[in-house]
Amino acid sequence: MRGRERAGVDLGLSDHDKETLRHIAKTVVENKARGKQVPEFTVDSPVLKEKRGAFVTINKLGQLRGCIGYVQPYKPLYQTVEEMAAQAAFNDPRFDPVTEMELPDLEIEISVLTPLRRIKDVEEIEVGKHGILIEKGFYSGLLLPQVATEYGWDRKTFLEHTCLKAGLPTNAWMEKDVAISIFSADIF
Numbered sequence: 001m002r003g004r005e006r007a008g009v010d011l012g013l014s015d016h017d018k019e020t021l022r023h024i025a026k027t028v029v030e031n032k033a034r035g036k037q038v039p040e041f042t043v044d045s046p047v048l049k050e051k052r053g054a055f056v057t058i059n060k061l062g063q064l065r066g067c068i069g070y071v072q073p074y075k076p077l078y079q080t081v082e083e084m085a086a087q088a089a090f091n092d093p094r095f096d097p098v099t100e101m102e103l104p105d106l107e108i109e110i111s112v113l114t115p116l117r118r119i120k121d122v123e124e125i126e127v128g129k130h131g132i133l134i135e136k137g138f139y140s141g142l143l144l145p146q147v148a149t150e151y152g153w154d155r156k157t158f159l160e161h162t163c164l165k166a167g168l169p170t171n172a173w174m175e176k177d178v179a180i181s182i183f184s185a186d187i188f
Helices: 015-033 077-090 100-105 145-151 155-165
Strands: 054-060 063-070 106-113 117-119 131-136 139-143 179-183 185-187
Touching: 015 077, 015 100, 015 106, 054 077, 063 077, 063 106, 077 106, 100 106, 106 145, 131 155, 139 155, 145 155, 145 185
Parallel strands: none
Antiparallel strands: 054 063, 054 106, 106 185, 117 179, 131 139, 131 179
């Protein structure tokens, strides 16, 4: 994380739970890149069976290579990670699909999310702890908590970049008809 403070919060995932999720994400990306069948995963941990939102971020040599996730808890966490790993590696519209040759250079990061909470005052946003979702009409943009810490942003800069991600002007966060929600994540 470029020597900056760790972002996110502890959501009660054990080391074994995190290792299981990392194994699932890595297996999905490697098997699909090699044209192999992805095995069916089973988990024993009740936490991994809880419906949770999560993002999978793939970096190649320190640069973003793909990042996709669910903000809302649609599926059991282990299934969300399985699906989002495939989406981030092969269906992020910003990048070409991951190839087998790239596999040694990839790092996978998983962010397990807390539920969204709508806020009225941007002072509630704690950089490094919170991610932001900004919505206005059909526009929406989301940045994970670690983005602000990785770039050394303050709250205002974080809000501006989330507006840009939504396709809105940088100062849109100040408008009355813009909805701002925050969330935290366990990032590993």
